[in-house]
Amino acid sequence: MPILIDQTKCANDGLCAKECPMGLITMNDHMPTIAEYAEQRCIACGHCVAVCPHDALSLRNTPLEACPPLKEGWQLTPEQVEQLLKGRRSIRVYKQQDVAREVLLNALDMARYAPTGHNSQSVQWRIIYSGQRVQELVDVVIGWMRKMIEDKSPLANAFGMSGLVRMRELGADPICRNAPHLIIAHAPKDDRIAGSSATIGLSYLELAALPLGLGTCWAGFFQIATSMSLEVAQAIGLPEGHQSFGAMMIGYPQWGHHRIPPRKPLQMSWDAGAN
CATH class of the missing domain: 3.40.109.10 (NADH Oxidase)
Incomplete structure (x- = not known):
């Protein structure tokens, strides 16, 4: 199977089943089970590995050690992202x-x-x-x-x-x-x-x-x-x-920039569906 589960670490929380974009993991008797057709349909995206907080999943061709953990405090603030973009x-x-x-x-x-x-x-x-x-x-x-x-x-x-x-x-x-x-x-x-x-x-x-x-x-x-x-x-x-x-x-830029020139106003519409 392309997806490996270490049952000694698995907490049976079902996160991997909910996260898999291809629907290859299901919960049977509260245990994650890999679909038989996973060999043909798995795209090796690693979402199941990334979402598991218990390090219980890995991909056959990618050992867990090749997936470094996210560092604490990695998220930028909205203000930082706004300035960046x-x-x-x-x-x-x-x-x-x-x-x-x-x-x-x-x-x-x-x-x-x-x-x-x-x-x-x-x-x-x-x-x-x-x-x-x-x-x-x-x-x-x-x-x-x-x-x-x-x-x-x-x-x-x-x-x-x-x-x-x-x-x-x-x-x-x-x-x-x-x-x-x-x-x-x-x-x-x-x-x-x-x-x-x-x-x-x-x-x-x-x-x-x-x-x-x-x-x-x-x-x-x-x-x-x-x-x-x-x-x-x-x-x-x-x-x-x-x-x-x-x-x-x-x-390398010859010089830096110090202000944010304006852009055209945001143009958008909402589709709120039936109320």
Whole structure:
């Protein structure tokens, strides 16, 4: 069975049965029982392990020791979360200073815990570490834009590609903003949920970067180019059968920010159901 229960530790409180998203654990005679079809349906999400306060459950391929306990006091206050989310800024001016590889790996190690559809965990990461290599890729993107302009593509006008090309000709980097590094989230092309998983993973990366003193910005023009240009897609060197689902600039911000600019008012509606 993919789920193991240590009956000497089990308190028979039924938390694991209530928590399992696949309904693979039931309570029989007040004892948790694993369904016979669990082998085929278990997605190894670990919810049963995480919810048990008695350390009575583990996954067959994941020993309990590989699931560290949450530290006391780990929860942020609402005020701290509000400052974190509202105070985050997209960084477009970076120090020309490399980020140590272990720091980037630390951020990605946190980002990989982002939720994925059906616990697929199919998102992989490619780090363009060399600033020179980032600039080479920027030139490939600009080359694609020139072709779009020549072909009179409607997208060239919609995205202001003529202005972007002109900025590059003047020595600026309108694509990756001279960021020292670029991180690409990729996954198999035929993975139907990879796009959503990658977007969530990049969002986690964006937040994980903040306490490490890093700034990020979504590389939208770069991602559009990788999705539309075979030359750009091949230039980033992804594994066979993979495609980019998002890219993010990352580095040390040139300066900090001190205020929270306003956003549009919240637009929402309630569906309260029948009263």
